[in-house]
Amino acid sequence: MLRREEDANYIIFTYLSDIILTLVALFMAYQARLALPFGVQLTPELIHIDAGLYVTVVVIWTMVFFLLHVYDARHTLRWPDELRTLALAISLAAFVFAGVLYISYRDTPRLMFIYFILADFLFLIGYRWTMRLSLRWAGARQLSPRRILIVGAGSVGRAVAQKIHEQAWTGLQLTGFVDDDPEKQQRTIEGAPVLGGLNDTLSIVDDHKIDHVVFALPLRAHEALRDIVLRLYERPVRVFLVPDVLDLAFFRVTMEDWDGIPVMGLKEPVIDGVDRVIKRIFDLAVATISLLLLWPVMLVIAIAIKLDSPGPIILAQERVGENGQIFKVYKFRSMVQDADKMLDKVVVRTPDGKIIHKRKDDPRVTRVGRFIRRTSLDELPQLFNVLKGEMSMVGPRPELPFIVQNYETWQHKRFAVPPGITGWWQISGRSDKPMHLHTEDDLYYISHYSPLLDLQILIKTIGVVIRGKGAY
Structure with missing residues (x-):
């Protein structure tokens, strides 16, 4: 490719x-x-x-x-x-x-x-x-260049051109663009010339000995491209399509064959199969080792909470997990008793209607709570959620049910995998972000998942926690 x-x-x-x-x-x-x-x-x-x-x-x-x-x-x-x-x-x-x-x-x-x-x-x-x-x-030395022609010099085409330039060392060579926009004719875009319009595509392929043709046009233009694509099949070139009508990063794309009909499947982003097994083994190992190493710290925190303010040491709060299932997440209590009844005093809506329910000056947080929240030590009991299989070490943020009720449709994709104690959201802003930006971080993580990414996030989380960045 x-x-x-x-x-x-x-x-x-x-x-x-x-x-x-x-x-x-x-x-x-x-x-x-x-x-x-x-x-x-x-x-x-x-x-x-x-x-x-x-x-x-x-x-x-x-x-x-x-x-x-x-x-x-x-x-x-x-x-x-x-x-x-x-x-x-x-x-x-x-x-x-x-x-x-x-x-x-x-x-x-x-x-x-x-x-x-x-x-x-x-x-x-x-x-x-x-x-x-x-x-x-x-x-x-251009010993075996692969010449590429991009059909469409819009934002998608420019993005493809940038990637090609990044890969130039592999022998990829951007020959130019074709585009019907008169304002783009004879211009140089991303270091490559606009060689003509759509009707010139076939002659440009022949004249410049093109190896790959990449279509980077809006969906409305695809009907007009049908004849060009069919005629390109008569030439020794490979044809690629870069769709811009969907952000495919939010989907897992599969190619299937329905009795001779090629079908592109778009599924919710999931981590399954072998990847799921590896992730579960990783979670069990890290959670077990963490509990064995950190139980003295957890004991000290429990004593401090009990001495600081009345109420239970550990709370079991409802959160929305994988597939939208409600589960009880464990946390060290960091707020006064009946803090949920004061929630309406701290929830803030941004001008565009997005919800932020964490504030630096939250009056419900106790003295010990302020410290364990800033260092994320309040989340240590979630290691038991990991052992139970309700959570993962790394994953999307476990969300409050009332927040989920205000979700847009696309945000529900984050529930395709188990929530995590830490995640991409934690190393890139934590509580400083509105909820919709947390969701974008979660979807990025799901679509780019690998065991190596989990390990990188865990390592970076240590630094973020030590600095207390974005947590309150």
């Missing part, structure tokens, strides 16, 4: 390269343990390395790399994204491999394991960097 031709050949070639380099790393780690003067001197007879160990590595690395979508073009286009995804995949594979070694290969030297993981990091990262340099070199 427009990114890196995410096809079977690319995936197979990169996967085989990864496996071969990983096996080479294991063999070299074995040799290094015998040759390097670190640790107790060993002989080959003392290190049990057989074919089974190599097969184990292949199985683990294959499963982890595909589960974490290492070969997904979304994670390989930008170098920082590719590096983070690869580092996470190798780390998880190493963790699983360490467990296998402990159970079945206990005589494997620890230094050899360390050498292996370090070598694998260096080999796989080095391979990808070398591939990028090769593509950049080929792209700079």
Whole structure:
């Protein structure tokens, strides 16, 4: 496609390269343990390395790399994204491999394991960097450019052009635009000329030896494009359509075949299948470890709340969760008793009708409550909601039912996944934002979900909580 031709050949070639380099790393780690003067001197007879160990590595690395979508073009286009995804995949594979070694290969030297993981990091990262340099070199010399023509020089077309420029190192080359707007004729847009109108598309494709044609026009123009598209099929070009009538980031797009009829399916954004299993395992592990580490802190908070003001220590409040189901969310009490009866005094509507129900000067908040809210410690009991499966460590904000009653239709898409203790909303503004902007953050998270994104959000949440940014 427009990114890196995410096809079977690319995936197979990169996967085989990864496996071969990983096996080479294991063999070299074995040799290094015998040759390097670190640790107790060993002989080959003392290190049990057989074919089974190599097969184990292949199985683990294959499963982890595909589960974490290492070969997904979304994670390989930008170098920082590719590096983070690869580092996470190798780390998880190493963790699983360490467990296998402990159970079945206990005589494997620890230094050899360390050498292996370090070598694998260096080999796989080095391979990808070398591939990028090769593509950049080929792209700079136009050895195998893929020439692109964009039909439509409006906002959508310009956005596509910007992405193409970002990917120029891969060999993508924006030849120009075609557009019927007289004001755009003979102009240069995003560094590329407007070569003519829609009726000139076919001749431009032939004259400039175009490889890809991207239609970036409003829906009302698609009827007029039918003849152009059909005639393009007679030429050796690939045709792409960038729809602007829907924000497809809010949907999961699937392609289906209905007895020969191609159908594009638009579904609510969901995290399911293997991704759902990975997310649940991640939630259980993080929640359990967090409770084991933080129970002394939770005990101190409970005592402080009891001494500060009358009322229960933990509240169970109604929130709207996955699929719109009502559940009880647990929180340390941070307000005076009967705070819900004073809610009408703090709810604020913005001029455009949006609701903000959190204020810095909220009179209902207690002294201890102000501290635990600013540091988000009031949300620690939600770890039990995570264990129960009602919440996730990372996800959309759990919402009050009366807020949901005022939702617009598109905002209900956020209930397609379990709510989270933290989320994209927390690291990008927290309480400072109106509710509709929280929802936009939630939908962005759902459509871009990956285990790596969950890990990044959790890490960034620590910094946000320490700074007390946007919380009150």
